[in-house]
Amino acid sequence: MAHHHHHHQSDSHRDPREVDASLDAANQSLADALRASFNVLKFIMLVLVVLFLFSGVQFIDDREEAVVLQFGRMWSGTRKPGPSLALPYPVHETLRVPVRQDNVIVIEDHFIFRTDAEKGKPLGNLRRFTLDPVKDGALMTSDNGLVHVQWRLVYRIDNLIDFVSTVADGGTADAESLITAILDNAAIHAATNYTAEEITRHKSNDLADDVRRRVNNRLEELGTGIRVEALDIPESSVPIPTLRAFAMVSSAENQKQKMIREAQQERSDILNACAGEGHPLILAALDAWDLAKASGDEAVVEQKRVELDRLIETVAGGEARAEVLDAESYFTTAVQGIKGDEAEYNNFMDEYLRAPDLLFTRLWAETKQKIYRREGVKKWHLPPGQKEVRIIIGEDPQQRLIDEMKQIERKTGWAGRK
Numbered sequence: 371m372a373h374h375h376h377h378h379q380s381d382s383h384r385d386p387r388e389v390d391a392s393l394d395a396a397n398q399s400l401a402d403a404l405r406a407s408f409n410v411l412k413f414i415m416l417v418l419v420v421l422f423l424f425s426g427v428q429f430i431d432d433r434e435e436a437v438v439l440q441f442g443r444m445w446s447g448t449r450k451p452g453p454s455l456a457l458p459y460p461v462h463e464t465l466r467v468p469v470r471q472d473n474v475i476v477i478e479d480h481f482i483f484r485t486d487a488e489k490g491k492p493l494g495n496l497r498r499f500t501l502d503p504v505k506d507g508a509l510m511t512s513d514n515g516l517v518h519v520q521w522r523l524v525y526r527i528d529n530l531i532d533f534v535s536t537v538a539d540g541g542t543a544d545a546e547s548l549i550t551a552i553l554d555n556a557a558i559h560a561a562t563n564y565t566a567e568e569i570t571r572h573k574s575n576d577l578a579d580d581v582r583r584r585v586n587n588r589l590e591e592l593g594t595g596i597r598v599e600a601l602d603i604p605e606s607s608v609p610i611p612t613l614r615a616f617a618m619v620s621s622a623e624n625q626k627q628k629m630i631r632e633a634q635q636e637r638s639d640i641l642n643a644c645a646g647e648g649h650p651l652i653l654a655a656l657d658a659w660d661l662a663k664a665s666g667d668e669a670v671v672e673q674k675r676v677e678l679d680r681l682i683e684t685v686a687g688g689e690a691r692a693e694v695l696d697a698e699s700y701f702t703t704a705v706q707g708i709k710g711d712e713a714e715y716n717n718f719m720d721e722y723l724r725a726p727d728l729l730f731t732r733l734w735a736e737t738k739q740k741i742y743r744r745e746g747v748k749k750w751h752l753p754p755g756q757k758e759v760r761i762i763i764g765e766d767p768q769q770r771l772i773d774e775m776k777q778i779e780r781k782t783g784w785a786g787r788k
Contacts, residue, residue, distance in 0.1 A: 472599060475546050477521040479554050480507040482610065498610040508609070509557060515566035518607045519557065521581075524600040525549060532595030545596055549585065553601075556584035566608055571620065574603045646687015655681050745776060 483505035488496055501508065501516075508516040527533045527545070537545050560580040561569065569577055582601040589596050608616045641649040659674040682690060721729045741747060748769070752759060 472524045472526055473542055473546075475521075475523045475525070475549065476604075477523060477550055477553060478507065479550065480509050480557060481518045481520040481605065482506050482607070493605075493607050493610055494613055496610055500611070501609055509561035509569075511564055511566045511569060512562055513565045516609050517561070517566050517569045518605075518609070519561075519569065519577075519603055520605040521553060521557070521578075522602050522604050523549065523553065523598060525596055525598045527595055528597050529595030532593050534595075536592060537594050537596070545594075548594065549589070549596065549598070552585050552588045553581065556581045556588065560584060566616075567620070567623070570606045570608060570616075574606055578602050643688045645682075645690045646685075648681070648685030648687060651685055652678070652681050652690075746773065 482493065482496070482498070483502065484496070506518070508518055511517055525545070527542075533545070537548060560577060563580070564573055564577055578601045582598050585598050585601070589598070607613070641653070645652050655674065655678040659671070659678050662670040662674040665671075683694060686694060718729065742749060748766075
């Protein structure tokens with residue numbers, strides 16, 4: 371116990387300077403640690419401040435444009451692709467929108483509801499006996515029919531400021547909802563100008579153009595900055611329960627159109643063969659001539675006839691042209707023949723007036739020479755002074771052989787090749 375007491379007594383009598391020195395060293399270590407921690411904290415805060423200041427800087431890719439809002443209001447014009455400098459939120463907010471690309475929407479609000487398993491199958495293979503007005507969409511046509519129409523729409527944002535101001539503050543979901551609503555309304559009105567057959571067959575493009583025009587007009591009225599670039603109808607159909615009956619009507623219509631096309635082609639072939647490619651002008655001239663004759667005005671009739679003759683002579687082809695050429699050739703030949711006959715007659719008349727007996731003798735001699743030179747004419751020579759002539763009925767075999775050889779030569783052209 372005495373030893374313990376002595377130890378306690380020695381601690382109580384330690385030098386205070388030693389105690390203060392120990393405390394100063396601890397405080398210094400603590401101060402150094404706090405100072406180092408504060409420096410690290412300042413560095414981190416500086417980094418955070420720098421990151422915060424640069425958080426408003428964004429990079430706009432090639433498909434996008436951007437606008438910058440200042441406290442929720444438009445602050446600058448559009449920003450092109452590249453880095454966009456702005457202050458951090460909430461001072462500035464950069465809205466990036468894909469305006470440099472075509473955006474595609476497939477709208478089936480007016481089409482038959484199909485499950486994922488049914489999509490891609492022919493509509494005729496779907497078992498539908500009635501329409502479900504809750505699920506199945508349709509359009510009413512001008513002939514009080516129903517048609518199902520699927521739309522494929524391509525749109526583009528061509529004015530970003532108007533788009534951000536009136537439609538959305540970024541992204542395209544709101545834009546597509548707006549376009550779909552406007553298209554639904556436009557299609558309902560436009561479909562009333564077409565029949566079910568026209569929409570499902572040969573005028574679907576006309577309907578699509580009509581709806582696209584209506585949608586663009588409405589988007590422009592609302593100042594949305596959106597423009598529909600293209601709109602088409604990938605699929606269209608009458609209600610499935612009426613498909614078979616409609617197909618029969620369509621088949622009959624196809625047959626009718628085929629017969630009409632064949633008739634038109636035959637008409638064109640006949641007219642081309644008759645009058646060539648100029649037949650439309652000649653037909654129009656014929657119609658004008660008929661109208662003139664119906665009016666009873668002889669002057670107009672003669673004028674139209676002259677015009678028709680001129681067209682036939684200048685533009686007609688085919689058989690008409692051949693007939694014109696034949697007529698012209700016959701006319702030329704006939705005129706030349708008449709002129710030749712006239713000249714021969716005048717020559718004979720002059721010779722007759724000078725010596726009629728000599729003319730008759732010469733003509734008789736020439737006529738006999740023509741007769742003698744003609745093939746098939748049999749010739750007999752009588753000796754001078756012979757009073758009696760006996761003719762043996764029947765052909766001379768030798769002469770017949772000669773005649774046959776001559777006929778063969780004429781047909782084969784053998785004589786010309788000798």
